[in-house]
Amino acid sequence: MALRYALLASLLALSLGCDSFPNGTDHAFHWWSCGAADGVSVSAVRPVNPDGSPQYPVRLDQDLHIAVDLVNNNRVFSKLSLDVTVWTWSGFFKCGWKQIPTFGLLEDLDACDMSLTCPLKTGSGPITVKLPFSKYGIIIRLLKNNAPYQLKYELSDENGNVAYCLMAQTRALTK
Incomplete structure (x- = not known):
């Protein structure tokens, strides 16, 4: 009888737990x-080291560099703002992405000042976007190390319209 309960408890633990790294984010x-x-x-996005070599897993305790293959056939964007949203993977009975509060620190950032070379001209080609996470150590230190995260980067033009x-x-x- 005790063996049955032990087996049932083991199966419940397996079925209720979350994958450590969803969607293959472990690699x-x-x-x-x-x-x-x-x-x-955008046709490609890759996290890279400052020298352009691939970086995985990414390091959020340092500035994050992202190589992007971009096509802009719209117009020149002279001013862009950036909103960053961060989620962590967690849950017990229901696994999913849970938003991490950043208390406005990662909202309405001047993307041209911190990460993009502006104006963002028309045409196509590779660009490297720098996200200065090192400035936000107060938030980063609270995050779990070696864990899956979901990030949203939303660039908006001077009128508040989403550019990308x-x-x-x-x-x-x-x-």
């Missing part, structure tokens, strides 16, 4: 577009 960076202005598209939105799921180191 690969995943991204997709969540919106864009007409004529703006990117979602990414990644394994991240915070220490």
Whole structure:
């Protein structure tokens, strides 16, 4: 009888727990577009070290560099703002992405000042976006190390219209 309860408890524990790294984030960076202005598209997104070499898992305790293959056939964007949203993977009975409160620290950032070379001209080509997470150590130190995170980067023009939105799921180191 005790063996049956032990087996039942083991099966329940397996069925109720979350995968440590969903969607293969233990070994690969995943991204997709969540919106864009007409004529703006991205064909590749890769986390890289400052020298351009691949970086995985990503490090959130340092500035994050993202190589992006961008096409802008819309217009020149002279001013862009950036909103960053962060989720962590967790749950017991229901696994899922839970938003991490950042208390406005990662909202309405001047993307041209901190991460992009502006104006963002028309045409296509690779660009490297720098996200200065090292400035936000107060938030980063609270995050679990070596864990899956989902990030949303939303660039908006001077009128508040979305120029490009990117979602990414990644394994991240915070220490």
